[in-house]
Amino acid sequence: MLYALARPLLFRKDPEDAHNLAIASARRLAGGRRRAALVRSTLARPALLPRRVMGLDFPNPVGLAAGMDKNAAAPLAWWAFGFGFVELGTVTPRPQAGKPRPRMFRDVPARAVINRMGFNNDGAPAVAARLADQQARGLRPPFPVGVSVGKNADTPNDRAADDYGLAAAAVAPHADFLSINVSSPNTPGLRSLQNPQELTAIVAAVRGPAAGKPVLVKVAPELTGDLLRSVLDACLAAGATGFIATNTLARTPSETREDGGLSGRPLRDVSPARVAEVRAHVGPGVPLVGCGGVEDAATARRMLDAGADLVQVYTALVYAGPFLPAAITRGLAGGRR
Numbered sequence: 001m002l003y004a005l006a007r008p009l010l011f012r013k014d015p016e017d018a019h020n021l022a023i024a025s026a027r028r029l030a031g032g033r034r035r036a037a038l039v040r041s042t043l044a045r046p047a048l049l050p051r052r053v054m055g056l057d058f059p060n061p062v063g064l065a066a067g068m069d070k071n072a073a074a075p076l077a078w079w080a081f082g083f084g085f086v087e088l089g090t091v092t093p094r095p096q097a098g099k100p101r102p103r104m105f106r107d108v109p110a111r112a113v114i115n116r117m118g119f120n121n122d123g124a125p126a127v128a129a130r131l132a133d134q135q136a137r138g139l140r141p142p143f144p145v146g147v148s149v150g151k152n153a154d155t156p157n158d159r160a161a162d163d164y165g166l167a168a169a170a171v172a173p174h175a176d177f178l179s180i181n182v183s184s185p186n187t188p189g190l191r192s193l194q195n196p197q198e199l200t201a202i203v204a205a206v207r208g209p210a211a212g213k214p215v216l217v218k219v220a221p222e223l224t225g226d227l228l229r230s231v232l233d234a235c236l237a238a239g240a241t242g243f244i245a246t247n248t249l250a251r252t253p254s255e256t257r258e259d260g261g262l263s264g265r266p267l268r269d270v271s272p273a274r275v276a277e278v279r280a281h282v283g284p285g286v287p288l289v290g291c292g293g294v295e296d297a298a299t300a301r302r303m304l305d306a307g308a309d310l311v312q313v314y315t316a317l318v319y320a321g322p323f324l325p326a327a328i329t330r331g332l333a334g335g336r337r
């Protein structure tokens with residue numbers, strides 16, 4: 001309701017400015033555990049849909065996808081809005097500015113976002129320090145907190161595994177699970193790491209510092225067929241716990257007005273299809289997170305029916321507002337699951 005009033009104002013702003021405003025507002029909201037709990041119980045009111053996945057307890061299966069809160073600015077606020085878990089990051093070993101602005105665009109009729117942020121982040125050590133500080137001040141949310149790790153843009157691919165290992169070593173003590181991002185289209189050459197040989201080295205480099213915590217690998221929606229299956233096998237053999245499907249669709253300027261990754265409604269069919277493909281290959285029991293085009297209870301259910309244990313949302317928040325995850329949980333609770 002409130003968001004319907006705020007949206008036209010937000011949409012008059014540059015998308016990244018609107019994003020920064022959303023993060024700043026979320027931070028204010030998460031100023032204290034008591035206020036966050038009040039918002040969750042009176043405004044958000046998520047349904048209780050507890051799940052145990054990868055040895056962790058989730059109050060509900062609807063999480064915030066990576067990229068919204070890259071620097072762990074407000075983990076407690078995502079809990080207040082009704083989410084069941086959050087994936088922070090992607091963080092790289094060294095801080096980096098990302099690509100020049102503008103680098104985030106709305107396609108309102110398509111209910112989509114195009115971004116070429118390029119892993120702008122404060123760096124894994126700074127994010128680790130922030131998480132430690134939040135923990136010390138009682139601001140850690142009572143749900144699973146994952147951190148996505150990546151490589152710096154200027155690290156050559158033949159040293160990529162070192163970067164993933166360094167980022168993981170910094171954040172692992174403060175994370176409930178880690179995820180490996182080799183599927184962003186916005187770091188040149190990153191997606192070419194999506195092959196069995198490179199991923200074996202990267203998963204092994206993260207597995208050590210992860211110290212027994214779950215490690216997920218996030219794949220691109222374009223990765224399919226034999227290559228997808230060989231990547232899944234290599235990741236599991238190297239010690240990965242499970243997978244996230246999917247990241248954004250790669251788009252070149254000839255296909256859309258802007259270069260970057262396409263997210264939101266255009267992923268509505270392809271991401272569940274990829275989830276089903278992954279589940280068919282790995283069988284039951286391997287944790288799988290469905291991400292891409294989830295915008296309501298029906299699209300969330302479609303992901304779960306395709307074989308996902310959990311789902312994640314990002315772009316639909318831009319269009320439907322911060323209490324969307326809570327509404328999705330209520331919709332799921334009213335249905336079959």
Ligand SMILES: Cc1cc2nc3c(=O)[nH]c(=O)nc-3n(C[C@H](O)[C@H](O)[C@H](O)COP(=O)(O)O)c2cc1C
Nearest residue numbers: 065066067090115246247263264292293313314315
């Ligand atoms: C502005 C923006 C930044 C993103 N940054 C990251 C990131 O840093 N790491 C990552 O793994 N995914 C990132 N993503 C991808 C999302 O996590 C998600 O996989 C994708 O947007 C599909 O979900 P959606 O349709 O619900 O948005 C980003 C997406 C957007 C729109």
